[in-house]
Amino acid sequence: MTTYQILSLLGFPTVLFTLYGYFWKSLKKLKLTNDAVRLGVQALLRSEMIREWNKYSELGYAPIYARENFENCWKQYHSLGVDGVMDDVYKKFMSLPIKRKDD
Secondary structure, eight states: OOHHHHHHHHHHHHHHHHHHHHHHHHHHHHHHHHHHHHHHHHHHHHHHHHHHHHHHHHHTOOOHHHHHHHHHHHHHHHHTTOOSTTHHHHHHHHTSOSSOTTO
16 A cells, blocks of 8 residues: 555545534534524514503503414514513413403
């Protein structure tokens, strides 16, 4: 076996390990980015639901369009794999009447 053949055989695994390391690092970075986006969306949804709860609980009622929007936010919040912190707020929001008592 010539020196060139030996170096070629040794170089191939090195190239494979280098590529493997590059792709592994890229996947790890992608996972961290994905986690950050997921957590950011959760925070925005939670903030929106709390804002809506504060607004409509002060009014004493929540119209149908507000209930539908709140429920959609809550479903998406849950689909992101959260711990159910907003369940209580969801139940309270959905128990608000649809119309004002005066109407």
